[in-house]
Structure formats: structure tokens, C-alpha cells
Amino acid sequence: MSTIHTNMTNIVNLRVHVAPVGFEIDRIAIPAKQMKADRVWLLMHTEPSKDRAQGYMEKIRAQLKKEKIEVQIAHSNRFDLFKILKALREIVQQEEGNDIFVNCSSGSKIQAIACMMACMMFQGKTKLTPYYAEPESYSSVKGEQLSSGLKSVVKLPAYEIHTPKPVLVQALKIIQENGGKITKKEMAKIAHEKKLITVHARDENFQQARFASLDKNIIQPLLNEWRFIEVERIGRTRWIKITQEGLGAVEFLV
Incomplete structure (x- = not known):
């Protein structure tokens, strides 16, 4: 059996594992034991009464507790990508x-x-290492776990994906909290009040300078770089509207 080995003499931080729970026990419990986890987060469905994996979770927890590994439970909708990401971000x-x-x-x-x-996405002060646990065998017998044993643990490459700057996330939240759309004038006012933008101009040029700062620092990045908003002109009013991609981003970044 090959696995990832961790040298205790070189690490002072806790070794924390995170694993969504399905219909397998060994695929979660054995890697955690082999890699000497200090704590394991088990990610469960938000509605335990509708989660058929509940029994598997209990068996995993029992095995880990025998090894004196702390177990924590987190919940998210297992069918919603953004809610799962949010739960994972909170764990991180x-x-x-x-x-x-x-x-x-x-x-x-x-x-x-x-x-x-x-x-x-969430690499930063905390080191995140994804891995794939390859089982020794698979089962097709109803009522049994889908796989058993552990053949190897394969470390996966985690290339960094950039996420929007905090100021852009805050701006998205403002739009969402205003029903998903807001006038450019109102957005400029709120963004300035919350110090998301800065304006260096005299009174006679203040409004124009505030719009310019909003365009450069908020609207253009969200519109062109991230596609999280769209801008629509109705009469003389410009409306900033959040897109589906923007709503998804708010879901797990806020």
C-alpha cells in the first residue's frame, strides 16, 4: 500500500482532513488513519432525515474515534455546488x-x-492539499459500501485560481442586498460611504470623480474581468444588475 506520509518532526500545525460522506467508509477512514490526521471534518447533507449516508457517517465517526481522531460535522446541500463551496470555505x-x-x-x-x-480558490495562509483515495476493490452488493480497502492515496495538483478582491465581493453583496440591481448613482453613494472607493476632488468635481472611481475600481472589473454584473441604461438612468455568475460568487464568497 502506498500513501502520503507526513513527517511529524517537520510539522507543528494540526493535520486536518475534510471529506464529503457518501456510501463509503474505508475511503475516508483509512486515509485519515494512515496519514495520522488530528481532526476530520465530515461534510453531510443539510437534511439528515433525507440523507442515506447518515449510517455511513456514524460508522466512520466510530472508527476515527477509536483512533483518537477528533471528528467534526459540517452541513451543506450536496446537490448545490455553491453551498458546498461555502461550507468548505468556512471550514478553511x-x-x-x-x-x-x-x-x-x-x-x-x-x-x-x-x-x-x-x-x-482558498489557498492562502492555510495549506490545502487535495488527494484521491484509490480503493482496493469495488462492490456491487446492495447495502454494502461502494468500495473497500485502500490501495493508494494520490496527491492531486492544486493550481491556484484567483478569486475577486474583497472590495469587489463587498460590492456584489451590496447589489444583491438591493434586490439584484441598483442604480449607478446609488451604488456610487454607498460604495463611497463604505470606503470601497476613494475620491480626491473638489466639491464642484466630486460627483464626476466619484463616478469615475466607481467605474474604474468596481464596475469595470466586475463587468469585464469577472462577468458578475451587467449595466443597462433605461432612459437617463444606468442600472447595475448582478448576473447568475455573480449570484453564485456571492453564495460562497460572502
């Missing part, structure tokens, strides 16, 4: 400074995709 924030190993082979396909994306 709580575990800031620790070494996080993310199991991208357990749970559903959507959860696996979210785990890989999270490792690419």
Missing part, C-alpha cells in the same frame, strides 16, 4: 494555519468537484 477559515488535506474521492461528483475547486 476555522482551520486557518493548519494543514488541510481534502478528500476528493468520497461523496458525490458535485462534492468532489467542489472539493477540488476549493483547494484551488
Whole structure:
């Protein structure tokens, strides 16, 4: 059996594993034990009564507790990519400074995709390492876990994906909180009040300078770089509207 080995003498941070729970036990429990995890976050569906993986979670938790590995439970809608990403971001924030190993082979396909994306987007002070646990065998017997044993753990490359600057995320939140659309005039006022933009101009040029700062620092990046908003002119009024992509970003970045 080959796996990822961690040298205790070189690491002072906690080794934290994150794994969505599906219909497998070994694929989560064995890598955590082999890699000497200090804590494991099990990601479950938001509605336990409708989650058929509940029994598997209990067995995983029992196995890990025997190994004196702390277990934490997090919840998200297993069918919603953005809600899964949000749950993962919250875990990363709580575990800031620790070494996080993310199991991208357990749970559903959507959860696996979210785990890989999270490792690419939330790299920072906290080191995120995605991995794939290859089982020894698969089962087709109803009522049994889908796979058993552990053949190897493969470390996956996590190329960094940039996320919008905090000021842009705050701007998106403002638009969302105003029903998904806001006039440019009102946006300029709020952005200036919340210090998302700065204006250096005399009173007679203040309004024009504030619009210019909003365009350069907020509207253009969100519109052209991220495609999170669209701008529509109705009469003499310009409206800033959040796009579906923007709504998705707000979902897991705020």
C-alpha cells in the first residue's frame, strides 16, 4: 500500500482532513488513519432525515474515534455546488494555519468537484492539499459500501485560481442586498460611504470623480474581468444588475 506520509518532526500545525460522506467508509477512514490526521471534518447533507449516508457517517465517526481522531460535522446541500463551496470555505477559515488535506474521492461528483475547486480558490495562509483515495476493490452488493480497502492515496495538483478582491465581493453583496440591481448613482453613494472607493476632488468635481472611481475600481472589473454584473441604461438612468455568475460568487464568497 502506498500513501502520503507526513513527517511529524517537520510539522507543528494540526493535520486536518475534510471529506464529503457518501456510501463509503474505508475511503475516508483509512486515509485519515494512515496519514495520522488530528481532526476530520465530515461534510453531510443539510437534511439528515433525507440523507442515506447518515449510517455511513456514524460508522466512520466510530472508527476515527477509536483512533483518537477528533471528528467534526459540517452541513451543506450536496446537490448545490455553491453551498458546498461555502461550507468548505468556512471550514478553511476555522482551520486557518493548519494543514488541510481534502478528500476528493468520497461523496458525490458535485462534492468532489467542489472539493477540488476549493483547494484551488482558498489557498492562502492555510495549506490545502487535495488527494484521491484509490480503493482496493469495488462492490456491487446492495447495502454494502461502494468500495473497500485502500490501495493508494494520490496527491492531486492544486493550481491556484484567483478569486475577486474583497472590495469587489463587498460590492456584489451590496447589489444583491438591493434586490439584484441598483442604480449607478446609488451604488456610487454607498460604495463611497463604505470606503470601497476613494475620491480626491473638489466639491464642484466630486460627483464626476466619484463616478469615475466607481467605474474604474468596481464596475469595470466586475463587468469585464469577472462577468458578475451587467449595466443597462433605461432612459437617463444606468442600472447595475448582478448576473447568475455573480449570484453564485456571492453564495460562497460572502
